[in-house]
Amino acid sequence: MKRILIFVILLCISFSVFGQSPEKMSYQAVVRNADGSLVSEQTVGMKISIIKTSTTGTIVYSETHTPTTNTNGLVTFEIGTGSVVNGSFAAIDWGSDSYFIKTETDIDGGTNYTISGTSQFLSVPYALYAKNVFSGDYDDLTNKPKVTEIKTYKIGDFVQGGIVFWVDDTEQHGLVLANVNQSAAMRWHAGTFGNTHAKGNGLYAGKLNTAIIIPSLIAIGDDGDNFAARLCNDLQVIQDGVTYGDWYLPSRLEMNLIYQSRSTINTTAAANSGDALINDVYWTSTENSDNSAYGLDFANGQESTIFKTFPNAVRAIRSF
Template structure:
């Protein structure tokens, strides 16, 4: 059995949500089946001391997805509300019995990288501002005008580089910071950022750039399942050979333009399915989908477990363990396909008439 998981913290400090897609030894989803799960919070390392242990007996949904509220299970040991989240790192260990009992045949451990603020707030140290005031300190002003400028009298500050900053400097900086400057600065607090696994921009985020403001999403489900060919019925050269991130977009445009001149029998093919697709999520319609390059499908393969959880949680389907078309041509008659499995991602070439899966992607 394979267990792929993601954890999402809520704002209440008494629990957090843990989701997983459950598969058996043959990689088949365990649908609508009760399973047994033991959850342990480990302190210090992946083999550290369990400070809290609880059990659950959830039932997977029709897509093999199970959701647990960690902190609300049957307690085996420890007290969840007394965990000192500031004294980490902490790891979550899950042990699963696919038959619903306590004969746990598979386990996995991952670090809780982000401890929710509400958890930490429960155990944060209390600091009294007055503790840092010397008993001999003298407060020289009990009121300050809204427009007052206070001179810096700290001798350390005066001897530093910052000591040369004047009020005119700060006014000039404020006056000359515009949208161009902000773009050059890169990350600016408050701008929307994304992580792999987010459900956004019409699909599931599977890659982000260094700013975390732009990246790639894939659809939450296949456009075609082992039913669509690469070409439009007539062999020919399309020059769609671009690889890498964003490579699939130019390939898709080349394929469609070439197939019109080579010969189009009017049936759907992989690139046309993607180009014609329109997906509406949260009231926004996205119509700029394309057939991914080989590298873009490899990026999906590297994050497929996370993609599965998010896609299924939002009404989609898991990545199939069977061939997906890329947008990359090899010759007049052959193109590249990619296979994604739990043991790795691979690619090969095949005749364009073969019928494979299609999952479209888009850039944002």
């Protein structure tokens, strides 16, 4: 018994499974004597069993081999090609449960197996599992898996409540411009000069600017008439049954992006009963000082600071 226990401890088993043919897999083991020396160039008897669910589960397949070790004590053979004891290797459903491999060895080459070891298949033999994967017509399935389509966008698309004028690298998110002008002549302030500190400039910066401007102008002095940021904030657009109500006054950079895509924007607007961009100044939400803010002239692409009392065009945007 001592000889057997020591042998089991020193037994080094390493097997690899790969799809070299539909119904077999490669197996390798290094065989050593009780004293640790290699069993070299000697025929050994081996029995391989495939066990389902647990180490004490049902043996679904077993076979025997009589391989010869090489000078390094290594035996190599293919499971699925031995002398079958019971079961069918081809009938194993590798994807249905956990499976374990049990090896029994007689180093004298017979069937008096005194050494054994069991280990779990940590990965399913791919080529063997793949033969059980559905390969028919998808439309023949009764319960079809749900496939989620990844929607991408491009500049000029008429979606998300308006006209896409910028998309990020994923092409799944971006900015849209309202399909019509909110005003051709609207002031920036609410009737009283004052600093709102809405200095943001960049992608999505207009949203925070707008959120800052409205309460700040009310606090500074609101005469009750409308102004650019509030006009955008109050916008509601219904498209394909969806209401979009998160519009804002663009930042300087966002307005420049609109200008760069103005030709495509105008084409889409015309095709969807919208307004072309006016060849005049549009307000941005980026403030310059207590009495001026930035505007962009669409006649020439020039940006300038303008008194907040001056009536300029307004066009809202939103992010998606």
